[in-house]
Amino acid sequence: MLDHLTYTAPEPKVIAGAKGDWELVIGLEVHAQVASNAKLFSGASTAFGAEPNSNVSFVDAAMPGMLPVINEFCVEQAVRTGLGLNAAINLFSAFDRKNYFYPDLPQGYQISQLYHPIVGEGEIIVDMAPGIARRVRIERIHLEQDAGKSIHDMDPNLSFVDLNRTGVALMEIVSRPDIRGPEEAAAYVGKLRQIMRYLGTCDGNMQEGSLRADVNVSVCKPGAYERFVETGDFSHLGTRCEIKNMNSMRFIQQAVEYEARRQIAIIEDGGEVVQETRLYDPDKGETRSMRSKEDAHDYRYFPDPDLLPLEIEQAWVDGIAAAMPELPDAKKARFVRELGLSEYDAGVLTAEVENADYFEAVAQGRDGKQAANWVINELFGRLNKQGLAIADSPVSAAQLGGVIDLIASGEISGKMAKDLFEIVWTEGGDPAEIAAARGMKQVTDLGAIEAAVDEIIAANPAQVEKARANPKLAGWFVGQVLKATGGKANPAAVQELVAKKLGG
Ligand code: ADP
Ligand code: MG
Numbered sequence: 001m002l003d004h005l006t007y008t009a010p011e012p013k014v015i016a017g018a019k020g021d022w023e024l025v026i027g028l029e030v031h032a033q034v035a036s037n038a039k040l041f042s043g044a045s046t047a048f049g050a051e052p053n054s055n056v057s058f059v060d061a062a063m064p065g066m067l068p069v070i071n072e073f074c075v076e077q078a079v080r081t082g083l084g085l086n087a088a089i090n091l092f093s094a095f096d097r098k099n100y101f102y103p104d105l106p107q108g109y110q111i112s113q114l115y116h117p118i119v120g121e122g123e124i125i126v127d128m129a130p131g132i133a134r135r136v137r138i139e140r141i142h143l144e145q146d147a148g149k150s151i152h153d154m155d156p157n158l159s160f161v162d163l164n165r166t167g168v169a170l171m172e173i174v175s176r177p178d179i180r181g182p183e184e185a186a187a188y189v190g191k192l193r194q195i196m197r198y199l200g201t202c203d204g205n206m207q208e209g210s211l212r213a214d215v216n217v218s219v220c221k222p223g224a225y226e227r228f229v230e231t232g233d234f235s236h237l238g239t240r241c242e243i244k245n246m247n248s249m250r251f252i253q254q255a256v257e258y259e260a261r262r263q264i265a266i267i268e269d270g271g272e273v274v275q276e277t278r279l280y281d282p283d284k285g286e287t288r289s290m291r292s293k294e295d296a297h298d299y300r301y302f303p304d305p306d307l308l309p310l311e312i313e314q315a316w317v318d319g320i321a322a323a324m325p326e327l328p329d330a331k332k333a334r335f336v337r338e339l340g341l342s343e344y345d346a347g348v349l350t351a352e353v354e355n356a357d358y359f360e361a362v363a364q365g366r367d368g369k370q371a372a373n374w375v376i377n378e379l380f381g382r383l384n385k386q387g388l389a390i391a392d393s394p395v396s397a398a399q400l401g402g403v404i405d406l407i408a409s410g411e412i413s414g415k416m417a418k419d420l421f422e423i424v425w426t427e428g429g430d431p432a433e434i435a436a437a438r439g440m441k442q443v444t445d446l447g448a449i450e451a452a453v454d455e456i457i458a459a460n461p462a463q464v465e466k467a468r469a470n471p472k473l474a475g476w477f478v479g480q481v482l483k484a485t486g487g488k489a490n491p492a493a494v495q496e497l498v499a500k501k502l503g504g
C-alpha cells in the first residue's frame with residue numbers, strides 16, 4: 001500500500017478511430033521463473049547457459065516409473081510472492097495435468113494448477129507519475145513447470161531440443177483486465193518485477209527469459225469497462241487477443257498499441273475480432289496470428305495422480321510473513337514521511353533494493369534531502385555514465401557520507417565537494433584526509449572574508465552605485481569575492497556580508 005501517500009487513477013488511454021473513440025482493456029499473464037537452484041519436481045540444476053541437455057534428470061526426461069517430488073523452496077517463493085501482492089494464500093492447492101504434445105515436453109503434459117492455485121486474489125499499485133497510480137487486481141498465482149526449448153535455426157534440415165529448462169518452476173501471475181493503456185501494461189510488469197526482485201523470488205531477467213508476459217488486449221467503447229467492473233460481466237468487454245511471450249517492456253508497449261489499432265480497424269470495418277494467440281514481430285512492429293485460441297477444456301486437465309494435494313499450515317505462512325522484507329511501496333512511503341523526500345526522488349531511490357540500501361546508509365544520521373541529492377545527481381549520474389551497477393560503485397556509502405559531512409560542517413563548499421567526490425571516485429581514500437592533505441577548506445573566518453569584501457567594494461565605486469539602486473546586482477560582488485579568495489570563501493557568509501555592506 002502507498003501508506004499515507006494518496007493517488008488518483010490515471011485516465012484510460014483513448015484511441016480515436018475513424019468512427020469514434022475507443023478504450024483499451026488489458027490483462028496480463030506473467031510467467032516468472034522461481035529463483036531456485038533446483039527444478040520444481042526434480043533436483044536437477046536450473047543454471048542458465050549450461051551445455052544443452054546437461055541439466056536433465058530422469059524425472060525431467062519423463063523416464064517410465066519416475067515420480068515428481070515437490071520442491072518446498074519453490075512453494076515458499078510462491079507464498080512469499082503472494083504475500084508481497086497482498087494476496088490470499090490458499091492452504092489447500094493441487095496440481096493438474098495440462099495435456100498437449102510438444103517436442104520439448106517429454107511428459108506429454110505440463111504439471112500446473114488449474115482448479116486450486118496456491119495463491120488467490122491480490123493487488124498491485126502501479127505508479128504512473130507522482131500521485132497518479134492504477135490499482136490492478138491479481139486474480140491468482142499458480143505454480144507450474146516450464147517446457148524445454150526447440151531449436152530450429154542450427155541446421156537447415158534438422159531441429160534440436162534442449163531440455164535444460166524442462167521442469168523449471170514458474171509462477172504464473174494472472175491479473176484481472178484492469179490495465180488501461182500501453183504504458184500501464186509496461187509499468188505493471190515493471191512493478192511486478194521490482195516486487196519480486198525485492199523478495200528475491202524471481203531475478204526478473206527478461207533477456208534470459210526469467211520473466212515473460214502474455215498480454216491480452218481488447219478494445220471497447222467508453223463506459224463499457226465501468227459496466228464490466230460493476231457487474232463482473234465480461235460480455236461488456238470486447239473480444240481479446242493474446243500476445244504471447246513478450247520479454248521486453250518496450251515491445252509490450254508497442255505490441256499493445258499496434259494490436260489495439262488493428263482491432264479497432266477490424267470492428268469499424270464491420271468485421272469481428274477473432275479470439276486468438278498472436279506473436280509480436282519487433283522488426284516489423286506488428287502482431288501476427290500464431291494459432292486460434294484454445295480453451296481450457298481442449299487440454300483435458302485432470303488432477304495429477306502422481307502428486308498429493310499440497311496442504312500447507314497457517315503457522316508456516318505466518319512465519320514467512322513475519323520474515324518479509326520491506327517492499328517498495330512501504331519503503332517509498334517511509335522515505336517521503338521520515339526523510340522528507342519528494343515522491344519522485346523516493347521512487348528513484350527505491351527502484352532497486354540495492355540502491356535504497358546504499359542511500360539509507362548515506363542518509364543515516366545526515367540530512368535526508370541532501371543525501372538524496374548526492375546519491376541521485378552525483379552518484380547515479382556518474383554510475384549511469386560509466387554503465388556501472390551500485391555494487392561496483394568506486395565510492396562507498398561511507399565515503400559519500402564523509403563528503404557530505406564536510407559540507408554540513410561548513411569545512412568545504414558545494415563546489416569543493418564536487419571536486420572531492422571526483423578525487424574519491426578516481427583515487428579512493430578518506431574524504432576528510434584528502435581535503436586536509438590538499439588544503440580544501442573554505443574560508444569561514446569572517447574577518448578574512450570581510451577584508452576581501454571591503455577591498456572589492458572600495459575598488460568598484462561605480463558598481464556599488466548600481467548595486468545600491470538594483471539589489472539584484474549584488475551577485476556580481478559575491479562572484480568577485482569568491483574569485484579573489486580562490487573559491488574558498490563560504491558563499492553564504494560572503495552573500496550576507498555583501499548585502500550588509502551594500503545596504504549600509
Ligand atoms: P487463458 O488462460 O485461457 O488465457 P484467462 O481467463 O486465464 O484465460 O485470462 C487470461 C487473461 O486475459 C487474464 O489476465 C484476464 O484478465 C485477461 N482478459 C480476459 N478477458 C479480457 C478482455 N476482454 N480483454 C483483455 N483482457 C482480458
Ligand atoms: Mg492465456
